[in-house]
Amino acid sequence: MAFFDDLKAKAGRAANEAADKAKELAELTKLKSEIASQESKISAAYLEIGKRLYETEKENPDSPVADLCEKIAESGAAIDELKSRIEALRADN
Numbered sequence: 035m036a037f038f039d040d041l042k043a044k045a046g047r048a049a050n051e052a053a054d055k056a057k058e059l060a061e062l063t064k065l066k067s068e069i070a071s072q073e074s075k076i077s078a079a080y081l082e083i084g085k086r087l088y089e090t091e092k093e094n095p096d097s098p099v100a101d102l103c104e105k106i107a108e109s110g111a112a113i114d115e116l117k118s119r120i121e122a123l124r125a126d127n
Contacts, residue, residue, distance in 0.1 A: 088106060091097040 087099060088103055091099050092103045094100065
């Protein structure tokens with residue numbers, strides 16, 4: 035019987051270790067998810083800062099971000115042109 039008792043004890047320890055590892059993995063996953071959530075909030079705040087800075091500096095040629103504002107304006111104009119072409123294609127059909 036000692037053999038079976040020893041086997042049960044080993045199986046019990048293995049089950050406990052597996053449960054502990056599962057809990058640890060769940061906690062790590064939860065923490066990584068929270069990190070990703072916080073990083074997303076930071077990215078959204080950076081984006082909002084950029085939008086606000088653009089709105090205040092887009093007409094200022096002496097701004098330290100004037101070149102970036104110009105790139106945004108050029109891309110906006112390109113998007114408008116592409117949208118016009120899409121509308122023209124749709125109107126032809």
